[in-house]
Amino acid sequence: MGLGDADKTSSLMSDFLRQSGGVAVIDGGLATELERHGADLNDPLWSAKCLLTSPHLIRSVHLDYLEAGADIIITASYQATIQGFEAKGFSRGESEALLKRSVEVACEARDIYYDRCRESSCDHSSDGRVLKHRPILVAASVGSYGAYLADGSEYSGNYGDAMNLEFLKDFHRRRVQILAESGADLIAFETVPNKLEAQAFAKILEEDDIRIPAWFSFNSKDGVNVVSGDSLLECAGVAESCKKVVAVGINCTPPRYIHALILSIKKVTSKPILIYPNSGESYDPEQKVWVQNTGVSDEDFISYVSKWCEVGASLVGGCCRTTPKTIRAIYRTFANRPAASSLG
Numbered sequence: 578m579g580l581g582d583a584d585k586t587s588s589l590m591s592d593f594l595r596q597s598g599g600v601a602v603i604d605g606g607l608a609t610e611l612e613r614h615g616a617d618l619n620d621p622l623w624s625a626k627c628l629l630t631s632p633h634l635i636r637s638v639h640l641d642y643l644e645a646g647a648d649i650i651i652t653a654s655y656q657a658t659i660q661g662f663e664a665k666g667f668s669r670g671e672s673e674a675l676l677k678r679s680v681e682v683a684c685e686a687r688d689i690y691y692d693r694c695r696e697s698s699c700d701h702s703s704d705g706r707v708l709k710h711r712p713i714l715v716a717a718s719v720g721s722y723g724a725y726l727a728d729g730s731e732y733s734g735n736y737g738d739a740m741n742l743e744f745l746k747d748f749h750r751r752r753v754q755i756l757a758e759s760g761a762d763l764i765a766f767e768t769v770p771n772k773l774e775a776q777a778f779a780k781i782l783e784e785d786d787i788r789i790p791a792w793f794s795f796n797s798k799d800g801v802n803v804v805s806g807d808s809l810l811e812c813a814g815v816a817e818s819c820k821k822v823v824a825v826g827i828n829c830t831p832p833r834y835i836h837a838l839i840l841s842i843k844k845v846t847s848k849p850i851l852i853y854p855n856s857g858e859s860y861d862p863e864q865k866v867w868v869q870n871t872g873v874s875d876e877d878f879i880s881y882v883s884k885w886c887e888v889g890a891s892l893v894g895g896c897c898r899t900t901p902k903t904i905r906a907i908y909r910t911f912a913n914r915p916a917a918s919s920l921g
């Protein structure tokens with residue numbers, strides 16, 4: 578007695594949000610957390626390098642985020658591309674298996690987490706871990722073409738004048754198809770830097786019979802437009818007109834810009850709005866390091882969260898340089914909300 582695929586796809590996020598009490602917690606930075614645990618990600622594959630060297634570490638970081646209260650975990654496929662794996666000498670088949678592995682590792686973490694919830698007698702352990710049985714989504718990350726280039730263009734959105742829609746569609750198509758058939762609940766198109774790439778993602782979703790829904794998440798460095806300078810209203814408009822897109826928002830952007838960006842997105846969409854800012858530190862693409870003095874503390878980050886929800890965000894988490902500590906604090910903010918606590 579199931580709904581058709583299309584119905585299930587379009588209602589996935591609204592059903593999930595209803596079950597989660599109207600708001601849900603997204604996880605925090607994956608790559609930066611892997612690095613904090615000693616992984617060396619100075620590689621064109623970035624966090625996806627751990628799929629080769631240390632999948633157990635990825636699984637354990639996913640678990641840390643679930644135990645911090647995340648309702649959605651995002652896979653380690655942000656910078657995992659078939660082209661990137663092939664450049665390392667892997668065959669096409671091996672590259673596709675590695676992509677699938679990113680989703681499997683996240684699903685394994687969710688299974689282990691559910692076992693821990695079952696074994697636990699209460700929702701919160703004495704050491705503060707959240708062990709509350711609840712719906713958890715696995716979002717398969719797809720980073721931009723600029724993330725594959727690993728030259729900082731995911732923060733400039735500038736792919737040069739010769740770039741076109743067909744190129745981007747061809748670049749991403751197979752990867753999206755593989756991730757969509759890997760057991761993930763949705764695709765997270767993250768850190769989308771320009772309108773052309775948003776259009777390419779929307780076309781792939783529509784033309785290629787992708788059977789799971791997606792979210793589109795843009796990044797901004799001025800609180801007005803997306804990083805390329807393209808209009809956020811137009812970019813969010815592309816997401817709005819694609820039926821398979823079930824949420825739209827902003828990630829990897831300093832917290833101070835988020836309020837205004839939510840207000841803009843709200844003008845063009847009725848879909849749920851998601852927000853997972855970075856810590857506010859800026860990234861130096863040449864040195865490949867984060868410049869610390871520009872960031873905000875976890876306390877400051879959290880002080881924004883209720884305001885973001887008041888103006889329309891319903892999914893909140895963290896991106897680069899945020900940690901399970903940040904996510905635990907977001908979880909607590911939500912737990913204190915009357916609306917969330919009164920739902921069974």
Ligand SMILES: [Zn+2]
Nearest residue numbers: 829855896897
């Ligand atoms: Zn980020």
